[in-house]
Amino acid sequence: MNYRSDNAAGNLILVINPRHPFTKIGVFKNKNLVFLKSIKHDDADLAKFAKYEDQTEYRGDAIIKELKENDIDIEHIKLIISRGGLIKPVKSGIYAVNDKMITDLHNSLQGTDIVNIGGLVSDYIAKTIPEAKAIVADPVVVDEYEDVARITGLPEIKRRSIFHALNQKQAVRKYAKSIHRDCKELSLIVAHLGTGITVGAHKNGRVIDANMGYDGDGPFSPIRAGSIPTGDLIRLAFSGKYTEEELLKKVSAEGGLYAHFGTPNAIDIDKKVASGDKQAELIFGAMAYQVAKTIGSMYAVLSGKVDGIIITGAMAHSQWLVGKIVERIENMGKIVIYAGANDIETLAARAVEVLDGEMAVKEY
Template structure:
């Protein structure tokens, strides 16, 4: 019996670019990162005003590849900064569009994805959906307790890439995703660690409560942080930048560029070596922390993200955590693949898309 071919367009907007991919079922036909120069984006007062502009650039790229949109079966879009939702697929509907257009959620380029997808899909009569939105929240209730009743621990992680990597790990073990316990460390500009069990992400170490990273300070001593905030030396915005954007490697070493730091280490920079190794040390600690969630019953540990290309960094991490479980390394990110695969599972009936309300 001939397998039905679904043609899926994937849309993943970032602050200065839009990544798109065309897939036949789960097989990539082509991908493109469309760069948006600052002067082009400066024409738009708000991010939401970029919808038509970004949509037209996507359609132009498809035309350059001699692909007609009427051939599409579905469109999969990056989930924006919606209020917390369950994992998996959601059909883009009027309520979701209303929320994404509102001023009640943080302004972010990822909010454009579902809006653009709907504008292309609706005239074609095909489904537009999001998959594993940034705000996906599947944590156990016990994991939400922070220690301060006023603060609930949020579920914030690189969920899209982490989940697809956990699925890859399960496949390598010839098991279903729901039948494995996998810890995934996503190492990028921000670092998040997730524990996958029973087909859910049941706990996370987010990028502000775990290891420092190239651009994030991570977990820092709270009492000293409070004193610094009230010292009169820094305003609110500066302190936020110290935590996100100007923290971590860039604060210690003046750069967030890992190859540059590794070259300094190679040339005998002992301080750069200490700081870089400390980041690996903290990543390993966070992995160990999440191993306790499943009482040490971890099938695999996976390391992914851009920094996973570094054999030096991953080697240091593996030395410290391999006693917990075997470690598999998946360098880079697989967001487009994750969106296409999720959409394909819905089209084939393997998964059911949820209704956003």
């Protein structure tokens, strides 16, 4: 589908990035940011909803209210873009939010997570604006794996591609541009250190392998448990202590730093380390150790032919954490640090490509 607009300079783009306690929004006039806001949500309000996807109207109404109170001309919004959720596997690109996607997001096709709200809220708001279209860019389920990467020791279980596709691919584009190369000429490893942690092997523009950071593969993170000894997890599942839903939540939303410290806030843990807290140093260091180990596995995936290693995401702001990772991988190749995620700017840039006719919108 072609969403090109002949009046792109006069159109508004609304970018939506829902996070656990807030929703960050940005309004752009072509490439220029005209409004940016993090809308905080009351914990008591969020607690009323059984799962993330049920928050759609609540967050959508809060966004509309914020836009109106700040005199944003809502009728001029042409594109509403967000991160894509846990839908069926797709190729990299930009997708229209259609009825099929809405159904899959509501039904939590591959799991329930805050990332699912983006497409739902975008669609909810788009339906209140006559000419607005809702789209998502590079959903977390972008699947470009080689077949060998899918195999496990149990035929009935396959490895799935769930990683920070939007952030990782943007980091690769940024790096390729900085060295005046095409993404399709490079072999890179990207480690995104966010609420979840994923490490991807990028070969000639495709992510041929990555850890499935959502519910049980790779390093533990602020809220994910990461890889856990399988037998111990099975015994825990049948211990009678947890329901299936409770245990899934434990490994995907209440593991990692949260399980160890009662908070997922990596900044707080970084401060504990700086103050001499030995337990914090051990756990935070173990996270760095596991990230480095996963980077090493992707080095093997790329047969040791690596043009660079990129470390990105919010936790890349921690010099201590990054330093602990780098000291284990520094002999593997050039290392580049892009601290932060910049989801709002990344999504806006993709929407501009759509309005300029440079990027077609795919049907889900």
